[in-house]
Amino acid sequence: MSEVPISHILFVSTALFFIGMYGLFTRRNMITMLMAIELILNSVNINFVVFNKFLYPEKLDGIFFTIFIITIAAAEAAIAIAIIINLYRSHRSIDVESASEMKG
Amino acid sequence: MVSGEWVEKQQLEMSYSSYIALIPLLPLASFVILGLFGKKYLPAGRQGFKNYSGVVGCLVLLACTLLSLYTAYHYFFIDGKVNDNYQTLIPIKYTWLSFSDSLSIDMGIILDPISVMMLVVVSFISLMVHIFSLGYMKGEERFGTYYAFLSLFTFSMLGLVVASNIFQTYIFWELVGISSYLLIGFYYDRPSAVAAAKKAFIVTRFADLGFLIGILILGFQSETLDFNTLIQRLTDVRSPQLLAIASTSFLGISLLTWALTLVFIGGAGKSAMFPLHIWLPDAMEGPTPVSALIHAATMVVAGVYLVARLFPVFHINGASLHVVTWAGALSAFLAAVIACTQTDIKRVLAYSTISQIGYMMFALGVSGYGGENGLGYTASMFHLFTHAFFKSLLFLCAGAVIHIVHSNEMKDMGGLRKFMPITNIAFLIACLAIAGIPPFAGFFSKEEILLAAWQNNTAIYYIGLITSGITAFYMFRLYFSIFWNNTHHSPPHSYRDTTHHPEGTMSMKIPLVILTIGTLLVGFTPFSNFISSDGKAFASEVHLTFSIVPVTIAIVGILIAYSLYFKRSDRPQKVAASLGGLYKTAYRKFYMDEIYLFVTKKVIFNLVGRPSAWIDRNIVDGTMNGIAWTTGKISVLIKGVQSGRVQSYALYFFGGIVVLAIVILYLWK
Amino acid sequence: MNLSLLILLPLLSAVAIIPFKGARSARIISLISSSSQLVLAFALLYFYLNERSAGNTANMLFEDNYTWYAPLHINYHVGVDGISIAMILLTAFVVLAGVLISWNVEKLGKEFFFLLLFLSVGAYGFFISLDLFTLFFFLEVAVIPKFLLIGIWGSGKKQYSAMKLALMLMTGSAFVFVGLIGLYLNTNTGNGQHTFDILQIAQMNIPLSVQKFFFPFAFVGFGVFGALFPFHTWVPDGHSSAPTAASMFLAGISMKLGGYGCLRVATFLMPDAAHQYSWIIIVLASIAILYGAFATMMQTDLKYINAYSSVSHCGFVLLGIGILTKTAITGAVMQMVSHGLMTALFFAGIGMIYDRTHTRQLSQLGGLLKIMPFISTVFVIAGLCSLGLPGFSGFVAEVTVFMGGWSRADNFYRIATIVACASIVVTAVYILRAVGKAIMGPLNVGEGDSSLLRRAAGGGVDAKWNEKWAAALLIIGIVAIGIAPFWLNDLVTPATETIMNKISAIVK
Secondary structure (H helix, E strand, C coil): CCCCCHHHHHHHHHHHHHHHHHHHHHCCEHHHHHHHHHHHHHHHHHHHHHHHHHHCCCCCHHHHHHHHHHHHHHHHHHHHHHHHHHHHHHHCCCEHHHCCCCCC | CCHHHHHHHHHHHHHHHHHHCHHHHHHHHHHHHHHHHHHHHCCCCCCCCCCHHHHHHHHHHHHHHHHHHHHHHHHHHHHCEECCEECCEEEEEEEEEECCCCCEEEEEEEECHHHHHHHHHHHHHHHHHHHHHHHHCCCCCCHHHHHHHHHHHHHHHHHHHCECEHHHHHHHHHHHHHHHHHHHCCCCCCHHHHHHHHHHHHHHHHHHHHHHHHHHHHHHHHCCCEHHHHHHHHHCCCCHHHHHHHHCEECCEEHHHHHHHHHHHHHHHHCCCCCCCCHHHHHHHCCHHHHHHHHHHCHHHHHHHHHHHCHHHHHHCHHHHHHHHHHHHHHHHHHHHHHCCCCEHHHHHHHHHHHHHHHHHHHHHCCCCCHHHHHHHHHHHHHHHHHHHHHHHHHHHHHHHHHHHCCCEHHHCCCHHHCCHHHHHHHHHHHHHHHCCCCCHHHHHHHHHHHHHHHHCHHHHHHHHHHHHHHHHHHHHHHHHHHCCCCCCCCCHHHHCCCCCCCCCHHHHHHHHHHHHHHHHHHHCCHHHCCCCCCECCCCCCCHHHHHHHHHHHHHHHHHHHHHHCCCCCHHHHHHHHHHHHHHHHHCHHHHHHHHHHHHHHHHHHHHHHHHHHHHHHHHHHHHHHHHHHHHHHHHHHHCCCCCCHHHHHHHHHHHHHHHHHHHHHHCC | CCCHHHHHHHHHHHHHHCCCCCHHHHHHHHHHHHHHHHHHHHHHHHHHHHHHHCCCCCCCEEEEEEEEEHHHCEEEEEEECHHHHHHHHHHHHHHHHHHHHHHHCCCCHHHHHHHHHHHHHHHHHHHHECEHHHHHHHHHHCHHHHHHHHHHHCCCCHHHHHHHHHHHHHHHHHHHHHHHHHHHHCCCCCCCCCCCEHHHHHHCCCCHHHHHHHHHHHHHHHHHHCCCCCCCCHHHHHHHHCCHHHHHHHHHHHHHHHHHHHHHHHHHHCHHHHHHHHHHHHHHHHHHHHHHHHHHHCCCEHHHHHHHHHHHHHHHHHHHHHHCCHHHHHHHHHHHHHHHHHHHHHHHHHHHHHHHHCCCEHHHEECCCCCCHHHHHHHHHHHHHHCCCCCCHHHHHHHHHHHHHHCCCCHHHHHHHHHHHHHHHHHHHHHHHHHHHHHCCCCEECCCCHHHHHHHHCCCCCCCHHHHHHHHHHHHHHHHHHHCCHHHHHHHHHHHHHHHHHHHCCCC
């Protein structure tokens, strides 16, 4: 099979990144925002893997980093869900617009 | 001056310095003591002579008068004269407030003919008023305060007449003004009295503004504030200061004219010269003895005194003398006309005072300088002297009348001669004096004034002549209306005041008697032997042929008054009706008060005061409030950034990173 | 004579108040402290005059110099000359009178006296500082207590006035700070080192361009404190809403911080710029004098009358400084002292009236002389001093300024002097209007208190002992200057000459 050029993969990861950003900025449902954050993190993962493969094929630093990020993403997701649950308890809603106490 | 003479002068001054300061300071002490302790320790009693404050006041004034008489005796008869010239002595002088090496306000006492004369006049008349008030103000709750204010006034006036520094004069000028305010407003729960006091102070304050600016000009141009030095520098033809002041001009008028005219404006305010006379009739709201003291004999002559003090300088500047002359003549004439129509006896006397002071002013105005040429000067001072006697006598008599009748209006009086014989005689003699009938005091002084006018400015002479006729008329109108005019009617209830002798207590009668004797005798003083414009005595005589015309006109005036007012009739009303508008205008005092009210209320309050307050509130303060409001609005705008929405924050965060990235990657060198 | 005592005494007293509960102990401590402060001020005067007559002709006496923060060359440098001593005496009198007047303050008494003492620390420190930073420090110390005093114990629209006062004064301080930093950065004590020391800066030659740029900042900044037109609008609301003692302090001392600062900092350290801008200062000051007087004429609230009249009188201070002659500056200092005492007395009188009638509107007052003779006399004396009656201090100060103004033989200065002179008439109008309406006339005590008339019949509404002492104290000060002005003149003139020496090198 012919090599997939790096630019294609980078395109994918960039697209994922911006889709994730779009989702983060525009979605009102906090769980959906969380999913968008996951997208962003995963796009970064793709970037690491790709650069690792194309620039430093004999090393595995990038892949190690990817493992780190997956772990941390999991932990962060857990914490984020905890926060969302607490917010739900006080606001009865997981709409991010309702948590506007910092207004003004 | 030769050194021997100078040493002698020093010794002479020393001989006065031991006691001369007591003359003004004794009343000051009396003021302080009566003011602070009068209420507590010296209460006004209702029984006879328990009015200790009054006693204290009278004793102090007695001491003052004796000291003044002693000083006068010493000065005029013993050692004041050197080589036929009365000298100017300055026994006391110390620096009070110094501005620079040459300019300072010194407190000092100057003794020269006019100041010694004024010492006698002020202290004597004040003593008479003090004694009169023992009876007149008996039963008054604020008896002690009254005597305290009287002492304050006496102190201020005495300080004014002996001031050796022009600023010192200004200081005592203001003090006299405030004493007058306190005394006019003595019956303070009467709104009319409060308004009158306020008017008096403000009108004179306005004039004092002119005085102040005049002092500034004179002081700086002659580089001194001391009277002696100032006069020397501004009258010596070779002095550089005179050259400078006479050649500098502002708006086309020489600085000297400006200075002297402004100083005269100050004097005109205090002396109630037209058009600054409006305060004096209203000032009659004060107790009558106060009117006798302040608004007849002493304070109102302060302006004349000031012009006399600066006379050598006025003399070299003809323009300012013209102002003096015409202001005096105008006041004399117009006030006399107004006096013919007034029905309040104190107001008649007030306008009469304005008129007589007008005489004194224009006498100064037409005067020359030196010996016989200075006849106007001597005549003016002589008239001041005699006027003090008969005018205060008139006012005290009026006080006695008001005390009985409990009203100021002529219509409530009539036929009083039966109940008040002493007052009747006193009033008659005073009226004869003021009308200028020989041999009473006013005749001599008035003749000299008219003679001086005849010699220098015949237009003024005619004005003075006509005015003296009018004077005789209105004074006798007053006399007949009060003491005659009702003989066939039984007197109204108030005359039957039997709680005390209707003519007032002994303390009210004694001053009347003393002043009457004074009015009879004082005309015979050889005044020109003592007081003249340059200190040199000269002989002046009565010119009988000259006097015929004025005396005749006076007698004609008296006769007209007799025919109209001796018996009750309606002739006065008919005459008034026939004069129609003229009468009305004179009765309304030529609408001067209305003009004053208009200028102050409509013009100054509404066109200057209100806009100032409005501008300050709305524009200046509005700007500050506006800045605050703008800050608030901007803050609200910026506050919008803190939306509380997490996603906006995230967006700003991301935007910041992008900007930073661009900066670092592309712009960082 | 250790000058720091002047600051330590009120500071320690303020601290000493903290542990006690309630107003009783607080006010006794304050009374002892401020009386001792007065004694201290007189002792200072005595020692100062001794030193001077012993031939000590140094600029400043009793100097103390401690390094505070070396890297920025900030020193705690204090010293006094004639002008400072006059101001210290003024502060001592007014603070003691203020403490006495506030004897019966009802709510939060302890805090009230604490703030009052704290204010006086600021004032004393300001007047003895010879280091720009220290001077600014003490200036700032004085602002926040004022805000609290007006906001909590005031009357009328106190929140608004307190906020306005605080903001405007702080803006003024900000301007001052800019000016000071500008000066600092342009001083050079060898090796490019800067200094905040006033005496050292006075010896240096600061370039004209720098002076012209920073002088407006410094002068306007201090001018806000000293009621420079058009930055004076905090005065009417601030003074009127403040409680009596705070008004006395504000008008009596705080406005003098501005005048003193204009003189000691702006004019002394930047004389060339002062000379260049003097015409603007004179114009603004003259406007303040006459326009302030006219605005006063229309006021109907007693406190507003006094506040606007303060604007007018403080115009004299700035006018004297602007004219830049020895006599005029001496007059400005005298006016600071005189006006401080007089306005404190006036506010004391108004406060006493307000306490009893609960109204300050002229339309609701009348004939108070009948029921409150002492208070009415106090009111009248304050009024007479305000209109410049000889025998009181106001006349002395105003006359000195007039003479100073006239001494410049230039039409501009003379016209400004005439404008200032004209104010004596307008002042007489509004003072006599207030006196005539409130003190004289038929009796009228507003709708405040119907029991007032009943108590008055029993003779119980006149001044109490504390109010009498406060008034007597201030009246003694006013009369002492009014009758014997030579002592104040001799005290202030040598210091003015020092300032003039710097200025006349330019004004030739």
